[in-house]
Amino acid sequence: MRRPRSRQSSQCSFLAGVINRELGDRAGEARSLSELGIVHGRRGQFEDAHDHHRQALQLHRETGSRIGEIVVLNNIGLLYQQQGRYDEARHRHHDALELSRSYDFPGDEAESLNALAEAARSQGRVSQRPGGSRPFHGRPRPRPRPTGPTPPVANVT
Missing domain, CATH: 1.25.40 (Serine Threonine Protein Phosphatase 5, Tetratricopeptide repeat)
Incomplete structure (x- = not known):
């Protein structure tokens, strides 16, 4: 068997x-x-x-291991969500988010933001706006600056 x-x-x-x-x-x-x-x-x-x-x-x-800590905090948040303990879930995801931002781990920051959004959605706290979405939590991330040589720009007169 x-x-x-x-x-x-x-x-x-x-x-x-x-x-x-x-x-x-x-x-x-x-x-x-x-x-x-x-x-x-x-x-x-x-x-x-x-x-x-x-x-x-x-x-x-x-x-x-800060990355390990972030992963476990998000796992604890997901566990709280399974139990319907959404406020505690949001606190753990927020802890993970703050830690990922303080160490500049953008991938883990994204995971934490997604987990926060899911906790809010499960709790019915996310409203949809016509015509697009709104930022869920905190500051927007700056766009990455291009690296390497700058491409030539054509002069148009």
């Missing part, structure tokens, strides 16, 4: 966490704990999921 994938995922993440702990790889252990949190959240085992995410967050903070 074949086991459900979530059980296999859980076992693999658990074993990876044990191996990483034995090797002293705290960042790897944090990633494994975060994966366990995701698996438990999908199963509806929210207390276990929160516990794994909290442990992962602590390890990422201790090892100085």
Whole structure:
């Protein structure tokens, strides 16, 4: 008989966490704990999921992995959304957003903004405007400046 994938995922993440702990790889252990949190959240085992995410967050903070910290904060926000705890979800996504901005991680900033928008949409806080969208949260990002040589400009007289 074949086991459900979530059980296999859980076992693999658990074993990876044990191996990483034995090797002293705290960042790897944090990633494994975060994966366990995701698996438990999908199963509806929210207390276990929160516990794994909290442990992962602590390890990422201790090892100085800001990207890991941002990812886990967003994962915790998503877990709160699953539970209908939208205000707490928005707080975690906002924490992740501020951290990603302070370290200038635009990809993680985008993830956090999308997560904030989803939390607001789930809560019914986003209204659609005819003719386009409005900025959801905070300041617009500056457009990247072109790098390299400036292309020649034709003089028209």
